[in-house]
Amino acid sequence: MSADRPHRIDLTRRAARVTLVLATCAIAGGYAAAFMPGGAPTWAPWLLAIGIPAALGGIMALGAARGSAGIGKLKFPFAFVFVVLTSGFCLALGLPANEGLQSTLWLGLPVRAAIIIYGIGLLPIVVLPVAYALTFDTQTLSQTDIDRVRELAAARTLAANEASQEAHS
């Protein structure tokens, strides 16, 4: 293992944690703004529109980070989903609200609704679970990992049994 690897691991997980904390603060700021006199200002939902994808991305990266490998190639699907969710929410907030009989329909829905239903609701499905499956053996779990856990668990059980026998004798 190279000398800089532990540092890299720490950076991956630290970046994910910092993202999660900042995103949670942004979401909290959006909610807090709603308590202002006159109700939520127009910028409040924008904090959630950016904070929610960042929070979900942060916790996913935290969960996917693995030993010395960090998140490896998963940074691409994670970045894709962050961009899809953030741009979807921001387009829905930013595009003009002009739904009506003259609206152009995309796959049967007005543009902003189509962005939300198909973009937010369906597009990540094409990428994330497939990325999870394709990287599973290298990034998530291998038979070697399972064997290591089983060995350690067996050793722990043995030690506990020996301690118990000693206590009884």
Added chain:
Amino acid sequence: MMVAHISPVFALLQTSLPHVAQPAVIAVGLAYFAVIIGISVWAARRTKTAADFFVAGHGIGLVALTVASVSTSVSGFAFIGGPGLIYTVGLGAMFIVLPASVTNVMGAWVLAKRMRLLGEARGLMTVPDAIGARYNSPASQGLAGIAMLVGIIGYMATNALAMGVVINAIFGVGIGWGIWIGMGITLAYSVAGGILAGIYNDVFQGTLMAVASVLVFLFVLKVGGGLGDISKSILAHDPKFLSPWGKMTPLAALSFFFVFGMGSLGQPQGVHKYYMLRDPMQLKWYPLLKTLGLILVLLLYFGVGVGVKAFVLNGTMAPLSAPDQATPSLLLSVTPLLLAALVFSGIAAATMSAANSFINIGAAVVMHDLPIAFGKRFTNELKWGRAVTVLMAIAAAIIAQKSGTMVAFLGIFGWGLFASTLVPSLAVGLNWDGATRDGAIASIATGLFVTLSLETASYFKAFTFPSGVTASAVALVLSFLVFFLVSWLTRRDPEKAIDPDVRLIMEL
């Protein structure tokens, strides 16, 4: 996810379903119950230990676990309350189910592998077990158990009442008898076969829900002339309905996405199932299969909500007497009677599946987690598990029958309570070695206190939230912030604070 338990149930409480007690409907209903009984008898013969009873002996295959997980995730809300909510507020209600595109795979990355390996290494059976092992702390395990129990009581009572409403609609026996018949059958298979009976009944029930959902969705498209024509009918009369937020504020819709997205990581009925998978390597396809399954089951949610709105606006259907009549009215006026019967059985299936899952989880908290917190262990966990299961089911049925509108109150906050008490301590805690026992306890206590106090104040109208803000969302955000803050303030050397086997699992 998720859709689940927002308050299916709460929706079902607001109105009774129309009586559909016709020979075809009753026949389908009886056939449904006969299958449930058959599966339960088979499962009872295979349940011999506490591990069999609470985690199916860690021996469930991928497909069965996936379908069962979809089934318990959805509950009756996807069939009744959800379409009614879309009918009322438009596409904003979709923000409850949209996170499904992300949540299943997020759960897999964040929790599935670590929970499954921890379960095997430590012989764990419950979600609080994992918290106890991670922090080496019976106190945090017990506190998590108490928080779960509070949410479970509400869910069980509301599901018991929902069962009464559905069974009364199918058989015309009255809601009171419906509660006891539904809980009796659920109890019989919960006690006899434990989670094993629950899982295989969930497989049957989930399949039934998926088939019913797809068929109803296709019928809606056929009657409406396709989604484009349905949209045009709505745009001609009520264009705001098809704006991305519907008639909700953007803040409220995004709040749904946050609470039902991030909150999915704390729902014990879903997380608990990671323990049960026979071979951890099968996790590879779990998120993809579960997400596809959920999409099928949720087609009805979207199709009926949008379709009924269009049909009412263009005169195909009469205006609804209440939003929750969206699905029943559509079934009785548009679809063949046999499909209506199938969907009504599917709704009964959803409520029974949810009730069974919560009975089992609640019983495990009472006879496993709480005794550990107090330094005790039952010597015969299987026998006591069955006894506690009976007591919890009877209590739920009595609460459902006797407590009036308070039942609805209990059912409202379960999702948010699980989210705010479990997500930071469990989901972040299993992935961050800097999280401390004090941080976990403070976070769980914050989630419990904030959710209960704000929901109570809100229910009794002592306090009104600004538009778009909910108690669940506030509690989840605060719980996160407290968790990080207290963990940083009380940080210790992870080498000393975390057992070696747990550390290894966290690093993998």
